[in-house]
Amino acid sequence: MRTKPNGRGAIGVLLACGFGLILTAVASPAPGPDDAATFIRTREANRQDFQDPDVREAYPFGRSDPANDKKLAQAGAFDALTTYDGIDHKHFIVEGDRYAVEWLYHATWKKTGNRQAEASLCFAQVRNQLLFRWTEYFDDTVGELQDRHLLPLYGDEKENFPWPGPSKTARIYRP
Amino acid sequence: MPRTLRMSSLRLAAAVVAAFALLRGAAAAPAPPPPSRAELVGLVTRTLKSWETGDAAAFTSAFTDDAVWAYPGGRIRRGSFADTFNGLCARKRDIRIYVGDFIVQGAEFAVQYQFAATDRKTGRRWAVGTGVRGMIRDGRIAVIKEYWDEHIPVGQAANTLPLDEGEIFPAPASVVMTGERIN
Numbered sequence: 001m002r003t004k005p006n007g008r009g010a011i012g013v014l015l016a017c018g019f020g021l022i023l024t025a026v027a028s029p030a031p032g033p034d035d036a037a038t039f040i041r042t043r044e045a046n047r048q049d050f051q052d053p054d055v056r057e058a059y060p061f062g063r064s065d066p067a068n069d070k071k072l073a074q075a076g077a078f079d080a081l082t083t084y085d086g087i088d089h090k091h092f093i094v095e096g097d098r099y100a101v102e103w104l105y106h107a108t109w110k111k112t113g114n115r116q117a118e119a120s121l122c123f124a125q126v127r128n129q130l131l132f133r134w135t136e137y138f139d140d141t142v143g144e145l146q147d148r149h150l151l152p153l154y155g156d157e158k159e160n161f162p163w164p165g166p167s168k169t170a171r172i173y174r175p
Numbered sequence: 176m177p178r179t180l181r182m183s184s185l186r187l188a189a190a191v192v193a194a195f196a197l198l199r200g201a202a203a204a205p206a207p208p209p210p211s212r213a214e215l216v217g218l219v220t221r222t223l224k225s226w227e228t229g230d231a232a233a234f235t236s237a238f239t240d241d242a243v244w245a246y247p248g249g250r251i252r253r254g255s256f257a258d259t260f261n262g263l264c265a266r267k268r269d270i271r272i273y274v275g276d277f278i279v280q281g282a283e284f285a286v287q288y289q290f291a292a293t294d295r296k297t298g299r300r301w302a303v304g305t306g307v308r309g310m311i312r313d314g315r316i317a318v319i320k321e322y323w324d325e326h327i328p329v330g331q332a333a334n335t336l337p338l339d340e341g342e343i344f345p346a347p348a349s350v351v352m353t354g355e356r357i358n
Binding site for chain 2: 057059060068077095098099107121123135137138139140141142143160162170171172173
């Protein structure tokens with residue numbers, strides 16, 4: 001159970017925090033405009049609203065850019081086959097202006113109403129607190145196999161994996 | 176005081192002392208420092224490159240005894256690594272590994288690379304962009320998780336997708352996204 005610190009304890013905590021802040025300020029320079037950690041903390045949850053006009057994207061479906069995305073959106077391509085249900089289980093690795101995030105993507109197939117969950121590994125680069133490069137790796141056959149009930153959805157595992165487990169369906173390492 | 180009770184008390188006291196000693200030992204033992212960035216990048220790059228020479232020993236020795244290797248299709252433990260490695264080398268030749276830039280945070284890393292190989296039976300070649308996330312422990316790889324889309328090698332083997340070997344992307348570099356497969 002947490003308790004409020006007494007008077008002396010509070011002063012001690014304040015002093016420690018003050019020293020900590022001073023030490024931090026001396027030891028590490030302020031993050032620059034391309035700092036990926038700042039982007040994750042402040043903008044990543046709404047990353048689609050913070051894209052550089054020259055962003056370059058890459059997916060298993062091919063490469064894209066804002067002009068191509070606009071064309072595809074106008075054609076209704078982004079929600080033709082599935083409806084988006086959300087993303088969770090994010091795990092970040094951050095270095096300088098780049099970060100990788102592993103997550104679980106959820107959607108529902110429109111034809112069958114079956115759900116899909118695909119683990120993805122994404123690579124991003126930040127410029128002026130905007131997404132400048134976006135590359136996403138996932139096995140798109142996972143969702144297709146889930147739609148045919150040949151693979152389970154992910155269970156209660158705390159960590160993401162490229163292939164849900166335990167599953168009776170397996171494949172050799174690279175065809 | 177009855178003898179049995181005194182003995183129990185002594186045992187209890189000894190257990191408490193032992194437990195404290197263990198706790199102190201655990202608290203005092205410093206966690207091994209994460210590898211330097213150069214060490215980590217060198218280890219992972221060498222391990223990936225060992226596919227090119229088909230050196231199963233070099234590949235497997237880079238992993239901890241309890242390592243996990245996960246990929247689209249399965250999740251295996253260290254005991255099966257050599258069989259999986261040799262199994263692919265028996266099916267493929269002319270393996271080339273193109274390694275991209277690393278993202279490193281402490282003992283964790285992420286890297287993109289392209290795995291290219293020719294099938295010994297059909298002579299068909301594929302070159303598959305792969306995203307990797309992993310973790311190093313005690314100077315060896317403890318976890319490696321590889322992400323790629325199985326549609327890519329299957330499409331390349333069927334000549335419905337280009338190779339674009341040497342350019343590291345999830346799909347062949349010259350493929351522009353259309354609405355056919357987005358889901």
